[in-house]
Amino acid sequence: MPRMIFIALNVSDLERAMAFYRDAFGIEFHASTNLPADDPWIGGGHSSTSWTSGAYLHLALFPARLPERPVTHDLQIGFDSDDVARDHVRALASGAVVVHPPRQEPWGMTARYRDPDGNLVSITGAR
Numbered sequence: 001m002p003r004m005i006f007i008a009l010n011v012s013d014l015e016r017a018m019a020f021y022r023d024a025f026g027i028e029f030h031a032s033t034n035l036p037a038d039d040p041w042i043g044g045g046h047s048s049t050s051w052t053s054g055a056y057l058h059l060a061l062f063p064a065r066l067p068e069r070p071v072t073h074d075l076q077i078g079f080d081s082d083d084v085a086r087d088h089v090r091a092l093a094s095g096a097v098v099v100h101p102p103r104q105e106p107w108g109m110t111a112r113y114r115d116p117d118g119n120l121v122s123i124t125g126a127r
Contacts, residue, residue, distance in 0.1 A: 006057075006060070007058070008059075008060045009075065009119065010062050010063070010069045011063060011071065011072070012116070013116065014063045017047075017061050018061060020096070020116050024090065024094040024095075024096040024121075025079055025087070025090070025123065026087075027049060027079070029047035029049050030049065031045065042060075044062075044063070045063070046060055047060070047061045048060035059077075071117050072119060073119060074118060076119070076121075076122070077119065077120075077122070078110075079121070081124060083125065084108075084123055087123050088111045091111070091113055091123070096113040096114070098111070099112035107124060107126075108125050108126045110124040110125075
């Protein structure tokens with residue numbers, strides 16, 4: 001069965017989005033300009049990060065560019081956490097908008113936030 005390996009968010013402000021994910025969740029993005037500038041969906045400068053241990057996943061932030069790349073909003077993405085309480089404090093200190101503080105859900109302790117473009121971002125600690 002095919003498995004997801006790539007997620008792209010089209011953001012209204014690339015620097016602000018990079019700072020948000022770094023400050024709220026500790027995710028470091030790296031600038032890249034290695035894609036063809038004329039590609040309407042993935043072209044031009046962007047920032048990305050990859051998880052390579054275990055199952056590979058690549059997350060990229062692209063500056064929105066109409067008409068093909070409108071700002072992504074209302075997407076839901078989640079990150080694992082080995083300490084949800086600590087990571088919640090970090091998200092709060094960064095100014096992240098809290099949708100709900102840590103609470104127990106069937107899959108583990110979870111907290112949710114909104115990113116600058118309105119996407120829902122969760123952190124979850126396994127049971």
